[in-house]
Amino acid sequence: MKTDDITELQDGENMYQLMKKLYPICRSITGNGVRETLEIIQELIPLQTVEVSTGTKVFDWEVPKEWNIRDAYIMDEKGNKIVDFKENNLHVVSYSIPVDKEVTLEELQEHLFSLEDQPDAIPYITSYYKERWGFCITHNQRQELSEGKYRVYIDSELKNGSLTYGELIIPGQTDKEIFLSTYICHPSMANNELSGPVLTTYLAKWILSQPREYTYRIVFIPETIGSITYLSRNYKTMKENIVAGYNISCVGDERAYSYLPSRDGNTLSDRAALNVLQQNYPDFIRYSFLDRGSDERQYCSPGIDLPVASIMRTKYGQYPEYHTSLDNLELVTANGLQGCIDIYKECIQLLEKNNKYKINCLGEPQLGKRGLYPTLSTKESGKIVRDMMNFIAYADGQNDLIDISNIINVPVKNLYSIIEKLQQNKLLSEVNQKEIIGGQTSAR
Structure with a gap:
């Protein structure tokens, strides 16, 4: 094995080990899970964190209340915890309000979510902007529930707090920027969450070690509300300086590569991504901007219109494990992560040398x-x-x-x-x- 191969293998393994460390943390669009995640990433790169208060107006939106959760379970009449948040944090609907009461099976069913077509998977469900409580379970488990009384307990809080994001500006010779964005708002899912932050962390480490002409703006944000918040504070500078950018998500499995263009479809970001993919992986899956679903919606929206595209492994929403407990540490691999960071490194080298x-x-x-x-x-x-x-x-x-x-x-x-x-x-x-x-x- 050549030295370069050993280094690459170590990079992939390092990303995977970071993922394992972050995987148990319960993240949402606000709260201590986001802060804990950013603190761990700060051990590797000089990330600065920013807090934006609840109620802050951000374009047409408003920063929501902060949500934190400590414990949750469903207990049967015999005192058995049949659903336990501490075993899998997907068991609770994100942003659930606190509850502690006894309910009948009929009432409980109104607050349960499962997937009939994936009976062994726990679904990922959120309710950010309407107050409710709920639990997510496998459909097989749901079918086994018997008549009787159940205690439902969610120890959570919704309070005036703040939204947290991380930012790293790496200066170059020019004030023109390359923009990298990833999101940190999902609980324990591997490809559609943690693959993006861990790859972006190690991509930032690599950029810091390289000679560079461009300045790099790198953000770790909660999806949608985070990108809207960040843009509301920085979009004028971003519109003036950003020449290319990528939204980094779903980059950890070993399936086919995917490409999602910017709204324009022919920006420098698009041209670089297409060139690298066509030369290395000509069988990649090419999507339309109409297939968008992540923060490219905000970065490419009219009036903002930044040159932001995405290179992924299997695109979000296009693999059966998506938004379920099956999107776990077995789906994502060190080799999958390594392949995608190599693609992003090649794109960045091309952007730097494209004259x-x-x-x-x-x-x-x-x-x-x-x-x-x-x-x-x-x-x-x-x-x-x-x-x-x-x-x-x-x-x-x-x-x-x-x-x-x-x-x-x-x-x-x-x-x-x-x-x-x-x-x-x-x-x-x-x-x-x-x-x-x-x-x-x-x-x-």
Whole structure:
């Protein structure tokens, strides 16, 4: 095994171990579960947390009351806990109000949720904006309930508190930004929750270790209300500076890759994602923006209209385990996480290097005298020369790196060494300029 392979394996395993640590925490759109999650992530990256008070107006919405839960169960007449929140936090409808009373089976049924077509799964149910209480159980368990009295107990509280989110700004040479967003509001589910935060955490660690031109804005937020809250406080700066961005979710299984475009569908984010996916995984599943369902709804909404797309493994809502207890630590793997972080790293490298290039001479350059033409002809050397000559043919100052890669059908990662060799021999120039902090510009 090569050293790079060992490093990659460790990255995937590290992400999976972080997921195992976060998995038991009961998260919701507000509350101590979110704070505990962010505190653990802060051990790995210098994340700043922000609290936004209940009642704060955020566009057309309002920050809700804070919800916390300590315990919950259903107890039968014999004193047996037939449903226990401490065994699986999906057992309680998120944002359930406190309750402590005895009910008949008929009354209990009005507050139970199960899935008839998935009888062994506990469903994930929420009621953020209407006060109610409820329990989620497997359908098999529900069918076994007998007539009698049941004690229902939920030790929770709804109070004026705050919504919590995490933010990390990684400065680059330019104030133009790449935006990464993930959400931290689901209880114990692995692919549709924790895969996003753990991958984003290790992606941020990698970005911090790399030379970079762009500034990176990275947020860990509760879905929907969190993105609306964050946008309400930052959208003017974001609209001015963000050139590309991704909403990171459902990135941990080993099934096919999926792509969800921005509303525009042809932003720099879209072009980079499509190029990397088509070159590496041409069998990926391509969705329409009409299939959206996560925070891209907010980031791409009219008036905001940020260039935000998503690269996923199996898209939310498209796998049978989605929003159930079956979305567990067996569904997500270290290999699945590793594959997706590699895709995101490649996209970021492409965004950093995506410039327009121009050959510095008229006519075809003489490669032999510069040591760029092989003296021994082999099948491999012939391909390298062909790729270089094809790159030169389209390096006309009009095509950027994504264009050229698409035209000549060569992965961008294979073009970096060609660009370096041509630049070392003063045959290639970058013709675009990017704004640098302080108002200076850097000729590219």
